[in-house]
Amino acid sequence: MYSFCSPALAAVWQANSLYSSQTPDTSGDTFLWIALAVGLLSLIAAVVFARNVLANDAGTPEMRLISDAIREGAEAFMKRQYSAIAMLAVVIAVILYIGYYASAYSRPFANKVVISFIIGAACSALSGYSGMFVSIRANIRVASAARTSIGKALQTALRGGAVTGLVVVSLSLLGIGILFLVFGGLKDPQQAPYQLVGFGFGASLVALFAQLGGGIYTKAADVGADLVGKVEAGIPEDDPRNPAVIADLVGDNVGDCAGRGADIFESTAAENVGAMILGAALYPVFGVKGILFPLVVQAINLVASIIGVTIVHSSETEDPMHALNRGYYVTSLLALAGFAVAVKFMLSGHWWLLGSGICGIITSFLFVRITEYYTETRFRPVRSIADASNTGPATNIITGIAVGMETPALPVLVIGAALLLSYYFGVRGLEDATGISNYAKGIYGTAIATMGMLSSAAYILAMDTFGPITDNAGGIIEMSDQPHAVREKTDRLDAAGNTTKALTKGYAIGSASLAAFLLFSAYLESIHAIVARRVADSGGVLPAGWSFSNVNLASVPVFVGALLGAMLTYLFSSLAIKAVGRAAQFVIEDVRAQFRENPGIMAGTSKPDYGRCVRIVTTAALKQMMVPGLLAVAMPLVVGISFRHLSGLFGVQQLSGVPTLHGLPINLTGAEAVAGLLMVGTISGILLAMFMNNAGGAWDNAKKYIETGAHGGKRSEAHKAAVVGDTVGDPFKDTAGPSLHVLIKLLATVTLVLAPLFV
C-alpha cells in the first residue's frame, strides 16, 4: 500500500501550507543563476542558428514567389489565431481572478496566479511563433541547398528546427525561473512553486488552441486540396494549379511547427511546475536544491541539444535518418552525463535517483522505437495494411484500425515498468531520509524519470520541426519546376521528416504519460495544502495522519467523474475530427468555385487566387477550434463545482478522520470527482491518442510503401485504397491525436489552478 497516510509527510505539508518561517536554505541559489544563464545563452544560440540558416542562399525568384506566399499565409493565420487566443486568455484571466478573489482563502494568491497565467500564455505563444518564424524562412533555404548538396540541406533544416527547440525549452526555463525569483522563491522556496500553477495553465491554454487551430487548419487544407485536386481534377499533389496548394503548405507550418512547439512547451512547463511542487515536499531532504533540480535539468537539456544539433553532418548518400539519429544519441548521452553531475551536486549523490533518470531516458528511447515499429514500412504493421489494400479501401481501413488499436499495448507496458521502477529507485535512493513517507520518495523518483525523459526535448523538437521544413522545401521544389534529381533529394529529406514527425508524436505522448502521474500528485498535494491552510486558519488541527489521497474509484462521485473524463476524450476527438471535415468543406467549395470562375487555371494560363483559399481556411479553422477548446476548459470546472454542491444531496457522511471546519466535515466531493475525471481522462486520452497517431502514421506509410512499387505501385487499385486510408488517418494523426496530448496536460494544469474552487 502506497498512500499519503504518513503522518510525517502530512507534517511537511502542514509546514508548507502554514508559510514556514524558518530561515530559508540558500545553498542552491547558485544553481538557479546557472540555469537562468544557460537559458539566456540558449536563446542567443537560437538567434545564432537562425542567422546561420537565414544567411543561406534564398533560391531562384520562382522559388521565392512560392515561399513568400507560404510565409504570408502562415503569418496571417498566426496573427489572427493569436489575436483570438489572446482575447480568450484575457477572458479566462478575468474569470480566474474572480474565482480566486471570491474566497478569502485564495484571495492572497489571486494576483500571483493571474500574473503567472499571463506570462505562461505569452511565453507559450512566443515559442510557437518564433519557431514558425524561422521555419517558414528555412524552407526555401533548404530547397535551395538541395540543388547542390543534400548534406547541406539536411543541416539547414535541422538548424532551422533547432531554433524552435531551443526557444521553447529556454523560454519555459526562463519564465519559470524568473517567476520563482520574483515570487520570493529564494526566501520562501517551499511556497513559491504553488504560485507557479498559473504558468502551467497559461502555457496549456495557448497550446491547446494553437494545436487545435493549427491541426484543423493543416488537415482541412490537406484533405480539401487532395479531394478536389487529386480526386476530382486529377492533378498531382503540390500542383501549382491547385488553389489550395499554398494553404496546404502553410498548414504544415502552423499545424506541425507551431502546434508541436506549443505542445512541448506545455509539457516542460507543466512538468517543471509539478516537479517543483513535489520538490517542495522533499525540502527537509534536499532543501532548495530539490526544488530547483528540474530547472537545472532543463539547462542540461539545452546544452546537450545544442551540441547534438551542431555535430549532425551527413554525406550525400547516407540515409538522412542515420544522421539525425546520431545527433539524438549524442544528445541523450550528454544529457545522461549532465544528469549524473546534477545528481552528484544537487541530490547529494543519491545514485538510485540517477537510476530513475535513466528509466526516463530509456523510456524515451523505447517509445521512439515502438513508434518506429508501428509506422515504418520495414515492419509488419505497415506491410499488413499495404497487403490489405489489395482487397480495397474497406480492408485497408479495418486493418489500419486494428493496427492502431494494437499500438497502445507495448507503450503501456513500458510506461508501467518505468513508473514502477523509478518509484522503486526513488524509495531506495531516499532510504536514509527520515520523516518522509515512502510514497513521497517514490513519487519523486517518478518525477525524476519524467525529467530524464524530457532531458532531450530540445533536440527532439528540432527533429520534429525538421519535418514541416523539409515538406515545404519539397513543395517549393515541385512547384518551381526544378530538375528531377533535386526533387529526389528533397523526397529523401521529406521521407525522413515524415518519420521524425511520427517519432516525436510517440515521444510527446510518452512524456505526457510519464508526467501524468507527477501532475496527479501535484493536484492532490495542492488540495491537501488548501485544506490544511483552511483548517489552520480556522484554529483547528488536521486529524492525525489524515491526508487528501483517497481518489477512490469505488466512490460514486469519483466513478462518475472518471466516466465523464473518459467521455471527454472521445467527445473532444469527435469534435476535432468533425471540425476538420467542416473546414475542409469550405476549401473544397472554394477550389471548385475557382476552377469554375477561371478556366485558365486548369489550362495553366493563369494563376489561382491562393490567398483567398488561405483566408477561407483561416476563418474556418479558428471558428471550429472554439467548441472543443472551451469544452476542455469548462468540463473540469463544471464537474468540480457542481459535484461540490451536489454533495449536499447525498448527505456528506460524518467519517471519523475527515478534517472539520467549524465542526462540519470539509466537503471534498468536488475535489474527488475532479481527481477521477483527471486521472481516468488522462488514461483514456493517452490510449486514444496512441491509437489515432499510430493508425494515422501507419496508413500514411502504407500508401508510401505502395508508391515505392509494392502491390502494383502508384496506378494500382491497392494504391487507391491506400489513399483512402491515408486521408482517414490525416485528421487522426495531425488533428485529434496531437490535440489529445495537449488536452491531457491541460486537464492537469486546469485542475491544479482551479483547485481552490473545488473545496
Add this chain to the structure above:
Amino acid sequence: MYSFCSPALAAVWQANSLYSSQTPDTSGDTFLWIALAVGLLSLIAAVVFARNVLANDAGTPEMRLISDAIREGAEAFMKRQYSAIAMLAVVIAVILYIGYYASAYSRPFANKVVISFIIGAACSALSGYSGMFVSIRANIRVASAARTSIGKALQTALRGGAVTGLVVVSLSLLGIGILFLVFGGLKDPQQAPYQLVGFGFGASLVALFAQLGGGIYTKAADVGADLVGKVEAGIPEDDPRNPAVIADLVGDNVGDCAGRGADIFESTAAENVGAMILGAALYPVFGVKGILFPLVVQAINLVASIIGVTIVHSSETEDPMHALNRGYYVTSLLALAGFAVAVKFMLSGHWWLLGSGICGIITSFLFVRITEYYTETRFRPVRSIADASNTGPATNIITGIAVGMETPALPVLVIGAALLLSYYFGVRGLEDATGISNYAKGIYGTAIATMGMLSSAAYILAMDTFGPITDNAGGIIEMSDQPHAVREKTDRLDAAGNTTKALTKGYAIGSASLAAFLLFSAYLESIHAIVARRVADSGGVLPAGWSFSNVNLASVPVFVGALLGAMLTYLFSSLAIKAVGRAAQFVIEDVRAQFRENPGIMAGTSKPDYGRCVRIVTTAALKQMMVPGLLAVAMPLVVGISFRHLSGLFGVQQLSGVPTLHGLPINLTGAEAVAGLLMVGTISGILLAMFMNNAGGAWDNAKKYIETGAHGGKRSEAHKAAVVGDTVGDPFKDTAGPSLHVLIKLLATVTLVLAPLFV
C-alpha cells in the same frame, strides 16, 4: 466522501466472514420458492412458444433446402464451438480448483466454487444453444408466413425470439436459485452468495467465447461473401451462386442469436450474484428477503415479458417497429408494477428504493432512444454520414468515426445521473436503518437500479433474436426466387430487425455500465471478507474502522493496473477485428477457388459447395477466438499475482491501520492493482464498445438510407462509398463491440472468483 470506512459495516462484514451462527431468517423462503416456480413455468412457456412457432407452415421445398443448409451449418458450428469451449472450461476448472486448493483459507470453498463454475458454464451454453435451436427453425416459418401476412410473420419471428429470451433468463434464475438452496442458502443466507461467484464466472467464460467465436464467424462470412461476391464477381447479396452465402446466413444465427443470448445470460447472472452479495451486507435490515430480491425481480421480468410478447399483433400496413415497441412498453409497465409489489412485500415498502428501480427502467428507455438517434436514418448522425459519402469513402469513414466518438457523451451523462440518483434514493430509502453505512445503502440503491434496468431483459432479448430470424427469412425468400411483393415484406421485417439489433446493443452496454459499479463493490466486499477471515483465523482482530476500499488511483500499482485494464480493451478489440480479417481471408480464397474450379457456378448451371465454405469459416473462427479470449482471462490473473509478489520490491509500507497477519501487514498490492484494472478497464470498455457499436450501426444505416434513393441511390458513387463504411462497421458492431460487453463482465466475474488468489 462515500467510503466503506464505517465501523458498523465493517462489523457486518466481519460477521459474514466468520460464518455467523445466529438463527437464520426464514421469512423470505416463500419468495425463493415462488421465483423458482416462475422460472420453471417460464421454461414451459418457452417450450409452448417453440411448439407454436414450429407448428407453422415450413414453406416450399426450395425454401426448405436453403433453411436445412443453414440449420446444418449452424449446428455443425455450435457443436464444434461448444466442444472447444467445454475443453477450455475443464482446463480452467482444474486451474481454479488448484488455485483454491493451494491456500488453506480458500480450500473449504474449492468444491463449491468449481461446481458452481461448471453449472454456470453449462447453463450459459444451454441458453445459447436452445435459442439458436429455435431461431434456425423459425426463419423458414417466418419466410413462409411472409408469403401471406406480414403480421403473422412478425408474430412468428418475435415468438421464436422469445424462446431465447425466456430460456436465458429462466436458466439464470433457476441455476442461481437452486445453487443457493443447495449451498445451504436458507440456513446460512449471508454466506451462500459468496459461493455463487463461480456461477457468474462460468457464465462469463462461455459467453465470451460464444460471442467472440460467433462474432468472428458471422463477420468473416459476411465480409468474405461481400468482397468476392459483390465486389469481385458483381453478384447481389444473398445470391445463391455465392458459395459463402449459406455461411453468411449461418453467421447471423451463431453470432447474433447465440452470442447475444450468452451475453445477456452473463449480465443477469453476474448482476444476480453481485446483488446477492450486496444484499448479504444489508442482512440486518431486510434479512434473507434482501438477498432474494434480485431473483424475484427476474421472475417478474419473465412474467412481464411473456405477456409483452403475447400481446404483440401487427396489421399489414403498420411499421413493424411500432408493434414491437408496444410490446416493450407493456413489458416495462408490467415490470414496474411488479417491482412496486416486490418492494412492498420484500423491502418493507421502502418506496425510495422503488425510485432506484425506476431510475433503472428510465435508463434502459433512454439508452434505447439514444441508440436510435445515432443509428436511425431519420436523424442527423446517419444523414451526415450519407452526405459525406458524396465525397467518397474517406469522408464517409471520417464522418462515421466522428459520429461514433460522439456517441458515448449522452449515455455517459445518463449513466452518471442514474448512478447518482439511485445512490441517493438508496441512502434516503434506508435512512432509518441503523448500523449500516450510507455507502452500503447507496450502493444497494444502484444495485436496485440495475435490477430495474434488467427487468425487461427477456423481452429485449426476444426483440434482439427477432433480428437474425427475419434476416434469415429474407435470405431464404431471396434465394428461393419468391415474388417481389413477398421480398418487400421480409425487407420491412429485416429493417425492423436491424433496428432491434442496434437497440439491444445499446441496452446491453447500458446494463453492463450500470452493473459495473455493483460488481466493483462485490469485488471489494469479497476481498474484505477474505482479509477479515484470515485475520480472525490467525487470532487477530481487524483494526477499528478498517475496510478494503482504497482503490486509490494515485497509488502507482493501481494506476499501472488501470493503464493495463484500459490497454486490454484496445488490444482485445484489435485482436477481435484482426481475427475477422484473417478468417475472412480463408472465405475469400475458398470462394475464388470454387469459382475457378467450377465455372458452372457463375453460369447458374451447378450449385456451389456451401458446406465446404461453412467448414472453413468454422475452423478459422474457432482458431481465431482463442488468443483474445485467453488474454482476457489471463490478464487479471497475471496482474493480480505478479503485483502481489512485486510488492516486496517496493517494501510494503507499515501504515497505521492496515490489518496485520502474524505481525506483518497484509499485502494488498495485488488486490488493489486488479481493482484498478477492473474499474478503468470497464470504463474504457464501455466507451470503446459504444463507439464501435454505434459507428457500425450508423454506417450500416447510412448505406441503407442511400439505397432508398438518397444521394443518387444504389448505383451512385455515394453508395459505393457507403458500402465501404458498412464493411468497416461490420467487425465493429458485430464482433469487437459486442465482445467488449462480454469482456467487461468477464473481468468482473474473473476478479471476483480469483479474489482469494490476490491476497
